[in-house]
Amino acid sequence: MTLKHLTRSLPGHFEIIGDENVAIEALLTDSRKKCPGALFFCVSGMHSDAHDFAPQAIANGAAALVVERVLDLNVPQIKVENVRVAMSHIAAEFFGRPADRLKMVGITGTKGKTTTSFMLRSILTAAGHKTGLIGTVCVLVGDREYESGMTTPDPVEFHKILREMADAGVEYVIMEVSAHALDMHRIDGIHFAGGGFTNFSQDHLDYFGTMDKYLEAKLRFLPMADEPVINVDDERVYSAVRGLGTRFIKCGIREKADIYAKEIEVTETGVAFTLTFHNRASERVSLRMSGIFNVYNALMAAAIADKLGVDMDGIKHGLESLANVPGRVELLDTHTPYRVILDYAHSPDALENVLKSLRQSTKQRLIAVFGCGGGRDKLKRPIMGRIGGMLADFCVITSDNPRNEEPMSIIDAIVEGIKPVTDKYIVIENRREAISYALANARPGDTVVLAGKGHETYQEINGVKHPFDEKVIVHELLNEI
Numbered sequence: 001m002t003l004k005h006l007t008r009s010l011p012g013h014f015e016i017i018g019d020e021n022v023a024i025e026a027l028l029t030d031s032r033k034k035c036p037g038a039l040f041f042c043v044s045g046m047h048s049d050a051h052d053f054a055p056q057a058i059a060n061g062a063a064a065l066v067v068e069r070v071l072d073l074n075v076p077q078i079k080v081e082n083v084r085v086a087m088s089h090i091a092a093e094f095f096g097r098p099a100d101r102l103k104m105v106g107i108t109g110t111k112g113k114t115t116t117s118f119m120l121r122s123i124l125t126a127a128g129h130k131t132g133l134i135g136t137v138c139v140l141v142g143d144r145e146y147e148s149g150m151t152t153p154d155p156v157e158f159h160k161i162l163r164e165m166a167d168a169g170v171e172y173v174i175m176e177v178s179a180h181a182l183d184m185h186r187i188d189g190i191h192f193a194g195g196g197f198t199n200f201s202q203d204h205l206d207y208f209g210t211m212d213k214y215l216e217a218k219l220r221f222l223p224m225a226d227e228p229v230i231n232v233d234d235e236r237v238y239s240a241v242r243g244l245g246t247r248f249i250k251c252g253i254r255e256k257a258d259i260y261a262k263e264i265e266v267t268e269t270g271v272a273f274t275l276t277f278h279n280r281a282s283e284r285v286s287l288r289m290s291g292i293f294n295v296y297n298a299l300m301a302a303a304i305a306d307k308l309g310v311d312m313d314g315i316k317h318g319l320e321s322l323a324n325v326p327g328r329v330e331l332l333d334t335h336t337p338y339r340v341i342l343d344y345a346h347s348p349d350a351l352e353n354v355l356k357s358l359r360q361s362t363k364q365r366l367i368a369v370f371g372c373g374g375g376r377d378k379l380k381r382p383i384m385g386r387i388g389g390m391l392a393d394f395c396v397i398t399s400d401n402p403r404n405e406e407p408m409s410i411i412d413a414i415v416e417g418i419k420p421v422t423d424k425y426i427v428i429e430n431r432r433e434a435i436s437y438a439l440a441n442a443r444p445g446d447t448v449v450l451a452g453k454g455h456e457t458y459q460e461i462n463g464v465k466h467p468f469d470e471k472v473i474v475h476e477l478l479n480e481i
Contacts, residue, residue: 018076109198123318152181195225201349291357327454344454364445374405385417398434
């Protein structure tokens with residue numbers, strides 16, 4: 001494929017300097033990789049500028065560059081206004097525009113993207129459609145599972161995955177759409193047949209700086225989707241979306257919504273509710289996952305499925321057949337007189353939701369084991385400490401993914417929040433030892449929730465990922481106990 005061919009759908013002004021007919025064999029974002037005939041993208045990031053690494057990329061075989069400023073190097077270059085934007089469109093062209101052969105469905109929001117995506121996949125599968133899924137936990141092509149590197153992949157990986165899905169006969173692709181991906185233009189040029197905005201709360205302020213900028217990034221998704229579904233019980237989302245002037249579908253647990261839930265019954269093992277569509281049909285649905293927030297996730301999935309043409313029977317069967325979502329309020333099979341729950345909650349609102357939900361179904365004490373990630377929003381640490389102290393009967397404050405920060409400095413910030421509200425907590429920096437302490441001190445009827453890691457199978461310390469699968473660790477510790 002020639003350089004000229006790859007620029008066919010590029011938006012905005014661009015210029016090709018040099019031989020426009022040079023053959024491009026691959027797309028490259030890492031200058032350290034040997035890749036003959038590659039087109040190298042000189043992306044300007046927060047911490048580095050890939051224009052500086054262009055000579056290294058050429059030495060490793062790059063045949064051409066995409067740049068924002070022309071470099072004094074003897075290879076053809078495409079000069080564009082924004083390399084990230086160009087990458088999305090060039091990657092789509094390189095892989096044969098696979099999204100045009102697929103029905104794309106996107107889910108954005110602070111929480112619930114993963115669970116809603118799995119619920120929608122279950123519904124579409126139950127309705128007889130072959131699906132693909134791209135998200136935080138994994139990438140699924142039909143029944144084949146691949147490890148996921150990030151919530152929304154970079155454009156080169158993204159369109160490569162879409163090409164594989166299209167070639168495999170996938171009809172619907174359900175994907176999580178992160179605010180980072182929207183801000184970095186990873187999915188530019190994609191049209192979504194359906195979509196949803198689950199909710200909005202504090203997260204990622206280390207990147208966006210303010211809640212307004214974070215929300216602004218999320219809202220960029222809505223014009224890309226046909227009649228997106230909005231959680232109207234989230235006032236900030238509802239207010240912001242109304243201001244856009246776009247058509248949308250409303251879901252919630254109030255009757256002002258187009259799709260709503262009533263007669264909600266939360267139990268220890270699940271939640272049941274009456275699902276109602278536009279006052280035209282209703283059905284009793286019994287989820288095998290507990291929590292009011294999973295009612296919201298189910299409503300979002302059901303509303304999107306309804307828009308895509310799935311009938312009530314398919315929606316009900318799909319929702320009821322899903323047993324769990326990895327690391328999302330996941331009940332571990334421990335054979336103990338107390339419950340052990342794994343959850344990915346790593347933001348204040350997510351921790352509050354999971355603790356409030358588990359409180360409803362916990363017979364005795366609620367024990368929370370949690371920390372905060374390093375290199376991320378520092379403001380949320382004392383907030384999460386306060387939430388844990390107020391909503392759990394006992395907290396074990398520990399390390400999460402400290403990354404390149406000192407674990408105890410993160411823990412100290414959490415303690416600042418918990419100390420004024422309770423003295424029922426203990427600090428154990430080593431996460432394995434913290435989990436061991438919680439399990440050893442749990443009593444019949446208690447619930448132990450391990451929050452923050454969820455589906456992750458590693459712990460990142462000083463930039464190195466060490467194996468740390470909490471499902472495995474819990475079983476090892478219970479055997480020791």
